[in-house]
Amino acid sequence: MDVVILTIGSEILKGRTVNTNAAYIAGKLYAAGFNVVQERAVADGEDLITRALGECYGAADFVIATGGLGPTRDDVTKAASCVFFGRKLVCDKDYHDHLERLFRRMGYDGVPERSRGQAEAPEGAEVLPNSQGTAPGLWLADGGRTLILLPGVPREMQHLIDEQVLPRLIERYTTTGAPHSALVRTVGIGESIIAQRIEDELDERERELLNYYPHGGFVDVVVASSGEMAPASGDAVKKVAAHVRRVLDKHVYAVEEKDIWEVIAQYLFSHGQRLAVAESCTGGLLAEMITSVPGASNWFSGGAVTYSNASKRDILGVPGSLLENHGAVSEQVASAMAAGAKEKFIAQWSLAITGIAGPGGGSEEKPVGTVYIVLAGPEGISCERYSFNGNRSQVRHRSAIKATELLWRALHRSAAG
Amino acid sequence: MDVVILTIGSEILKGRTVNTNAAYIAGKLYAAGFNVVQERAVADGEDLITRALGECYGAADFVIATGGLGPTRDDVTKAASCVFFGRKLVCDKDYHDHLERLFRRMGYDGVPERSRGQAEAPEGAEVLPNSQGTAPGLWLADGGRTLILLPGVPREMQHLIDEQVLPRLIERYTTTGAPHSALVRTVGIGESIIAQRIEDELDERERELLNYYPHGGFVDVVVASSGEMAPASGDAVKKVAAHVRRVLDKHVYAVEEKDIWEVIAQYLFSHGQRLAVAESCTGGLLAEMITSVPGASNWFSGGAVTYSNASKRDILGVPGSLLENHGAVSEQVASAMAAGAKEKFIAQWSLAITGIAGPGGGSEEKPVGTVYIVLAGPEGISCERYSFNGNRSQVRHRSAIKATELLWRALHRSAAG
Incomplete structure (x- = not known):
């Protein structure tokens, strides 16, 4: 089944908000075997939404729209759908009673x-209860066309x-099932090098199964039939996936939907x-990446963010002489930070990062982007020493990812050997 | 001038990547006085892109497309534009020579x-040099229609x-200039309460100037004429903005594009x-939010992430008896953490957060979402004590934002009094 995702909200078109809702919905639909053929965003405005709906139904008979169901004056999605x-637009008695009890x-x-408008729905629409907020979802079927309206608040949209939505979709529509696919997640290697290494030995039909998804320092290789192809056989997918895993070997941290910190967590915990x-x-x-894994307290003791020389000395025990002689961004201080963290937080492993994220603070000898990363282990x-490109946020991100990679490699080696 | 932003990439439609590129471009265009009328995303595929281009030019004569310019087999944006x-598709001699020198x-x-394909461009296209990567941007004008192609890698796209792109747009097109607008940034108050408080005293024409943009625990109120209205006079915008600032008073942390940590930075530094x-x-x-502000080392000493009882005791000096008698998630331990951070990191102010982010770890007395936040000052x-809703990531985010708000309020009070 083909679906269009329509995001409604001026904040999107003015660039004030990143459209995370469309990504969430698309990911869930894809995993369930539905095909998102287009995403589209338009501003709040009855005419704009009405026109967009007409165009969406040119691309698919199923539209999921988010946004514009709230209580303020610029929330006009329901009115536009009615037009x-x-x-x-009629009051849904049951939902009104529910709101009455809630308030x-x-x-x-x-x-x-x-908040009274929250209980109103286009006549004949099915009301989808929202336990996270006051605006319910709405499911409107009209001849062959179906429109699902969801609030734009991410938590409420996700819940609905x-x-x-997904339980009803799966019950009411038959899909070919989730596509045959295999995932290979890599770290420390770029998209074009990956493609060069794995595509050489494949024929054209096998190459067409390859999809590359770079994300924040990692590249996922997904082996799967794409939307416009005939579904690939499970065997073809398996064969190509095995080839990819073999060729990329030392860069593969997972072959399932698991992030690298979950993999590290398993090693450490076990x-x-x-x-x-x-x-x-x-x-x-x-530390924030690490603690995003539930249960991290089982294997993560903690960390020190030492942003001053005094805190490097007092909290981590970095000798003042090292700071004076080599500066805070140096191999010597990085090593002392790692040793200090390992000792003070009572851990077998520690990572230390010190560098110049910019925009200021660079010198000829140590320009912005210079970062020392130390791994201390049993x-x-x-x-x-690394030289990372990019702005402050990118240098910080690349440093944290590289530190993650170093630890993963060491744990991987020690598990293998 | 009306613009459509077209994002090309299967990763978007499968929900593997959040479309941050469209938000970046939209924000920059809006600020320069251009009007983004639609955003659209389609999968990699020559037919899909060709069809999408046709539809985009139904909505505007100017299309900015990102993605699909890379070196791998699924990068077909240039081919589709040629069709x-x-x-x-011809080789751009100058760009080829540039690549030759680079490699x-x-x-x-x-x-x-x-990488040879990187020097190819649709005949007659202007090549926009890309100092951040090997795929240049391309500017293709054909009769009344203009297409700008940019690589999908965020850093390269942003640079271009x-x-x-912006310098050429501003030089080649006249706009009415940036819209008259005023920004009021608030913390600690919800969108619908804000609307209720400020709209009562305004007439219909004034209310139409109001736009609400909630983002990650904050709400921005923007007073401006919207795309479909006649541009509002500067005086009307000024009058309504003054009203909004007065009514929301204690929640307003900035009236310019400045984030709350930049405001806090100024107080502390000065x-x-x-x-x-x-x-x-x-x-x-x-700590990560704090240190995203350049120059934070001038006023931020550092922080301890104490994820174990031992580290709370050893690093922050929290007495073992408090941990035993009250548990790590308690007012007593939170207070001792704040006192410890203030002393050990040598600071006038400290914030401590301890709580249960979930999914595990909750109890009847202290369910998931229970968080203690302590502010210690001169x-x-x-x-x-707070009870936050949401999943692990949301509880963590809300806790950090609330802590930020508490500090901002205290600094604001101490600056005022």
């Missing part, structure tokens, strides 16, 4: 004036997609080892 | 086979927009004061 389908529980004397970090230029970014300590 | 405009400097023996943080459940997120210490 487009020639329906009236009374919160201490209100009934549904406040400004997962709990209300070996009863703990990790600590010491960050200067990344300022907490590495077997010893290693230090690397 | 659409009936042009031939020789990197130690190659000329342009490698796989800033250095090549008073010669320093900040430290102690994080448990937020795991470095707060005048004393205050502790608040």
Whole structure:
């Protein structure tokens, strides 16, 4: 089944908000075997939305729209849908009663004036209950065309997609099932080098199964039939995926939807080892990535963000003489930070990062982008100097990803050997 | 001038990549007085792109497309543009020579086979040099229709927009100039409460100037004429903006494009004061937000991510008896963490966060979402207990934003009083 995702909101077209909703919906639909043929965003405005709906139904008979269901004056998605389908906006008695109970529980004397519109829906629409907010989702089927309206608040939209929309879609539509596909996740190697290495030995039909998805320092290789091809056989996908894994070998950290920190978590947890970090230029970014994994407290002791010389000395025990003689951005200080983190946080492994993220602070000898990363482990300590390109945020991100890669490699080696 | 932004890439439609490129381009165009009427995303595929171009030119005569200019087999944007405009793909001699020099400097023996296509462009297209990568931007004018092609790698796309595309747009097209507008940035108050408070005293024409943009715990109120209205006079915008600032008063942290941490940075730096943080459940997120501000080392000493009881005790000096008697998620431990951070990192201000981000770890007494936030300052210490909704990532984010708000309020009060 082909779907168009329509995002409604002036904030998108003015560039004030990144459209994460479309990505969420697209990912969920793809995984369930539905085909998103187009994404589109238009500003708030009854005419604009009505026109966009007409164009969307030129590309598919199924439209999922988000945004413009809120209580403020610029929320006109329901009105526009009524115009487009020639329906009236009517009060949904059941949903109104639900809102009434909700607001009374919160201490209100009934549904406040400004929220009454939330119980209105195009005549004949199915109301999809929203336990995360006051705007319900709406499912409107009209002849061959179906329109699903969801609120734009990401948490509410996600809840409705997962709990209300996907179960109905799967029940009401038959798909060919999720496409045969295999995932190979890599770190430390660029997209074009990957393509060069793996495509040489494949024939044209096999090459067409390859898709490359770079994301924040990683590249995913997905082996799968694309939307316009005949579905590939499971065997062809398996054969190509095995080839990709073999050729990229030392860069492959996962062959399933698992992020690199989940892989690291498994190694550490299963070996009863703990990790600590010491960050200067990344300022907490590495610790934040680590602790985004649920249960990280089982193997992560903590980290120090030492942004001053005094804190490097007092918290991590970096000798003042090293800071004076070599400067905070140096191999010597990075190594002392790693040693300090390992000792003070009581861990078998530690990572330390110190560098110049910019825009200021660079020198001829150590320009912006110069970063030292140290990994200390049970077997010893290693230090690397890097020169990263990009602005402050990119240098910080690349540093944290490189540190992650170094730790993953070491754990991988120690598990293999 | 009306523009359509077209994003090309299967990764977008499969939900593997969030479309940050469209937001970047839209923001830059809006600020320069151009009007983005639609955003659209389609998968890699010559037919799909050709068809999308035809539809885009139904909505505007100016299309900016990103993606599909890379060296791999699925990069077919140039080929599709040639089909659409009936042009031939030819080698740009100057750009080829540039690539030749570039690759020789990197130690190659000329342009490698796989990168030769990078020097090809639709006949008659203007080549926009890209100092950040090997794929140049392309500017193709054909009768009344203009197409700009940019690579999809965010850093390269951003560089080309800033250095090549915007200067040409501003030189070649007259706009009405940036719209009259005023920005009011708020924290700690929801969109619908804001609307209720400020719209009551305004007439219909004034209300139409209001736009609300919630983003990650903040709400921006923008007073401006919208795309379909006659441009509002500067006086009307000024009057309404003053009203908004007055009514929202205690929630307004900025009236310009400045984030709340930049505002906090100014207070601290100008008073010669320093900040430290102690994080448990937020795991470095707060420190990461703080250090995203360039020059943060002038006022931020650092922070401890204490993810174990031992590290709370050893690094921050939290008494073991408090941890035993009250648990790590308690007012007592949060207060001791804040006091420890203030002392160990030598700072006048500190923030401490400890809580249960989930999914595990909750209890009846302290369910998932329970978070203690402590602010310690020159005048004393205050502790608040919160119950945040949402998943792990949302609880962490809300905690960090609330801590930010508490500090901003205290600094604001101390600056005012």
